[in-house]
Amino acid sequence: MFIQVNGKKDEVPESLHTIADLLSHYGLDKKVVIVEQNGVIIDKTTHSETLLTADDQLEFVHFVGGG
């Protein structure tokens, strides 16, 4: 399935069904991350229920501490 992540097209396995699956796929599941799906911020508590659809436009911003 093709999706758009942070402005770039990416092909991800069909086995990914939810936002939570996608976050683990990108190694972001342990991080504090804000997810926007098609212009709407997805509440953290619903990441594992929110379904992915082909051509979704996603924005991820994760927090880091360095400086």
Added chain:
Amino acid sequence: METRYSRQTLFKPIGEKGQHLLQQKHVLIIGAGALGTGNAENLVRAGVGTVTIVDRDYVEKSNLQRQQLYSEQDAFERLPKAVAAKTRLEAINSQVDIRAHVLDIRKEELEGLLKGIDLLIDATDNFDTRLIINDLTQKNDIPWIYGACVGSYGLSFTVIPKDTPCLHCLMETIPLGGATCDTAGIIAPAVQMVVAHQTTEAMKLLVNDKASLRKRLISFDLWKNEQSTIDVSSLKNKHCLSCGTKPTYPFLSFEKQLKSSVLCGRDSVQIRPSDIMTRDLQALKEQLSHLEGKVESNPYLVTFFHQKHRLVFFLDGRVLIHGTSDISEARTIYHQIIG
């Protein structure tokens, strides 16, 4: 008007009027590492009236790859970053009032520094300090600009009390302890990109051009060629304990008064004795000279090479113990030496 700022005053959104405003303003920069030196240099060159810079550390060789105000000589002398930064910044622009503090910022220290401040720039390397900054700036109604980076990634957000969500709203769950420890290295351009975002937002605020603020959370990865911005205004939480309608400023009240902390990726532990506010470095040198190990000093700190560890004692009582990231081992060494 003199020619010094001519290219900046030619830029219409600043102009002569904006330049005059910049010269009236006081910016507080917390941290004089990569982000702190970058922001400080930009703002001092831009002619901000007063810049205060605070840092708890001293210059080491591994800083030179990205911490733009420091030289090999600073690292050789182990100068406190705040001191070395002040010297360099004064050489860059003698018209700016530059104030430097060698301090580990907690609630009390920051509270004292916030008076008369127009804007705070976050150049720290940990969330403990950022959340204290977040609460205190809400309490004192001062805008601040979050910035952070690791690897080739960075992000920034401008927090305006009453207007935008605060850091606590955005993060909800705060990464604890080691989770913030970034050991993935960092490339200088990632620092400079965050600095560019922070300084530009700072200039907009300082010349009172709030309408031009970015208003969005921005992140980028320079190596992966990614950039993302999110409109986070919907995350402003009226129940937020830091910025909501009934704030309790949780990071001020249950401040854990960290007595010891592990410095990220540095194989070092900081010990902050609760009973010492200033350390007599001369007396300490005398005391250490009776022990086995080399002693070196400058006016700001004493370094003691003890077996495979290196201890650095600061005037404000703190000690950095290099060569361990084990707090209890560090405490044992500290007590063996200091008693």
